[in-house]
Amino acid sequence: xxxxxxxxxxxxxxxxxxxxxxxxxxxxxxxxxxxxxxxxxxxxxxxxxxxxxxxxxxxxxxxxxxxxxxxxxxxxxxxxxxxxxxxxxxxxxxxxxxxxxxxxxxxxxxxxxxxxxxxxxxxxxxxxxx
Amino acid sequence: xxxxxxxxxxxxxxxxxxxxxxxxxxxxxxxxxxxxxxxxxxxxxxxxxxxxxxxxxxxxxxxxxxxxxxxxxxxxxxxxxxxxxxxxxxxxxxxxxxxxxxxxxxxxxxxxxxxxxxxxxxxxxxxxxxxxxxxxxxxxxxxxxxxxxxxxxxxxxxxxxxxxxxxxxxxxxxxxxxxxxxxxxxxxxxxxxxxxxxxxxxxxxx
Numbered sequence: 001x002x003x004x005x006x007x008x009x010x011x012x013x014x015x016x017x018x019x020x021x022x023x024x025x026x027x028x029x030x031x032x033x034x035x036x037x038x039x040x041x042x043x044x045x046x047x048x049x050x051x052x053x054x055x056x057x058x059x060x061x062x063x064x065x066x067x068x069x070x071x072x073x074x075x076x077x078x079x080x081x082x083x084x085x086x087x088x089x090x091x092x093x094x095x096x097x098x099x100x101x102x103x104x105x106x107x108x109x110x111x112x113x114x115x116x117x118x119x120x121x122x123x124x125x126x127x128x129x130x
Numbered sequence: 131x132x133x134x135x136x137x138x139x140x141x142x143x144x145x146x147x148x149x150x151x152x153x154x155x156x157x158x159x160x161x162x163x164x165x166x167x168x169x170x171x172x173x174x175x176x177x178x179x180x181x182x183x184x185x186x187x188x189x190x191x192x193x194x195x196x197x198x199x200x201x202x203x204x205x206x207x208x209x210x211x212x213x214x215x216x217x218x219x220x221x222x223x224x225x226x227x228x229x230x231x232x233x234x235x236x237x238x239x240x241x242x243x244x245x246x247x248x249x250x251x252x253x254x255x256x257x258x259x260x261x262x263x264x265x266x267x268x269x270x271x272x273x274x275x276x277x278x279x280x281x282x283x284x285x286x287x288x289x290x291x292x293x294x295x296x297x298x299x300x301x302x303x304x305x306x307x308x309x310x311x312x313x314x315x316x317x318x319x320x321x322x323x324x325x326x327x328x329x330x331x332x333x334x335x336x
Contacts, residue, residue, distance in 0.1 A: 037168040
């Protein structure tokens with residue numbers, strides 16, 4: 001009887017330890033910086049999709065940021081604010097959003113469109129992270 | 131003997147604290163590792179964007195043949211400035227070869243955006259004549275070779291006796307041929323990215 005009790009106690013102890021270990025390690029880590037880096041990659045991928053369709057180059061050459069913004073809409077998380085600014089060599093040539101402490105940006109470089117060399121830096125700004 | 135129960139309590143508390151510390155330390159290293167991996171992935175994407183657009187400049191300037199190499203030079207400068215804004219270094223060496231297909235002339239233009247002055251050298255095939263030029267950073271150097279249209283040539287570009295690359299061009303009679311040699315390096319926050327390649331184009335006129 002005493003032996004069975006020891007086995008029972010040991011089993012309960014092992015179960016307790018297992019429960020604590022599983023509980024502590026089950027949640028994946030979640031860091032704001034990690035999350036933002038993920039958003040950066042997702043946004044970059046979204047811009048490359050627009051570039052592959054050929055829409056982006058035309059819009060950039062025409063400084064049509066509202067069209068780029070609309071085309072990006074399906075790819076951007078609904079809880080985030082975002083805006084697009086086009087830069088030439090030295091400065092922005094379209095409106096830049098006022099900076100916010102939690103703002104991140106993703107750049108995409110373009111050399112222009114066919115037969116129209118026009119180097120541009122298309123920057124997507126994202127903010128409003130929880 | 132009376133304190134046996136208290137000892138168990140203390141031991142369990144210590145075990146619990148050790149487990150939490152262990153969990154936190156693993157978490158932090160996991161976070162750092164994953165963040166690093168993501169940063170490298172992002173920089174890699176960035177670099178491929180630069181390389182693709184560098185190649186793209188030639189295609190974009192296709193109908194304005196005189197400006198191809200100048201546009202590559204300008205775009206290299208553009209990227210370098212943009213990278214400087216991000217406190218990242220960008221090194222670029224470019225050689226543009228062009229033949230008109232009609233005049234037995236080949237223009238070779240070297241662009242130095244290596245962030246340092248170089249003593250650049252050019253050699254046509256295995257000729258004994260080696261042309262050289264002291265090139266400041268952000269400068270270009272152009273020379274012309276007399277060739278036979280329709281033949282193949284190897285241009286060896288070098289600098290500071292430490293760098294040597296062969297560039298091949300197969301010229302065509304009555305057709306303009308353009309060859310671009312790219313050596314692109316981006317010094318990322320974690321890793322250095324490098325691409326070295328050459329691309330040939332048969333140019334058409336509009």
